[in-house]
Amino acid sequence: PLRCASEFLEMTEEFEDGNLISKTEAFLTFTVLAAWRDSIVVLKTCENLSPWAENVQIVRRCCDSISWKAFQDRRPRGEISIDEAWWFDDVVTLRIDHFSRIIAALKAKGTKPEIIGSCIMQYAEKWLPNMEGEAQGQRGHWYAKNELQLSITSGKNQEGSIRQNKEQRMIIESLVSMLPPQKEAVPCKFLLWLLKMAMVYSVTPALMTEVEKRVGSVLALEAEFPMLVQGNLAVSSPPGRGGGFLS
Structure with missing residues (x-):
């Protein structure tokens, strides 16, 4: 929210060195996007901040960060291990459009189709009725x-x-x-x-x-x-x- 507010208020370096936009950008880049849990939390917060979160690329950067951290495709084909599915529980809590972007990014990175399919099934289990x-x-x-x-x-x-x-x-x-x-x-x-x-x-x-x-x-x-x-x-x-x- 603070990053979106700083954009709305145009708190740029033109007015003061180290203004709020640059400070929040640094925090996002070096703290939030570096951590899995923080990236998930911020992305969920962005669900209530459209279109500002999209305009300042917070959603895109969070999705990219999450997809890179979730990407694991070094194992031979076969039964999906717990290590490969560790990220499912967090990702399936996201709104469908954000979930879709992460899945698309994982596909582009070459994630095994069985892993993608299993995550989609878990999302369906969570969000669709019996x-x-x-x-x-x-x-x-x-x-x-x-x-x-x-x-x-x-x-x-x-x-x-x-x-x-x-x-x-x-x-x-x-x-x-x-x-x-x-x-x-x-x-x-x-x-x-x-x-x-x-x-x-x-x-x-x-x-x-x-x-x-x-x-x-x-x-x-x-x-x-x-x-x-x-x-x-x-x-x-x-x-x-x-x-x-x-x-």
């Missing part, structure tokens, strides 16, 4: 995907429900967009669950088609190994709520 409970309240989505059936009649509560559904639809669309293209990135079970959630929240047709294609591609690849597919068809819960991906 499938069974959601389906009971919005059963009409299975047959009519064009609009949400709201059960709450109170005007205030209805507005809150609409806003929440819009936010969750945005999260689903963002997660679909950032899925790595590699088939091994996420299990078929997660893709099927994500497809159902996309139906519930009426995501854009293009993204719906993308998920459907990915499911079909994975199932076709595993057609010769039915036991692998059979274990992936129970999709009532997201990973961590009975799905077992993150346990």
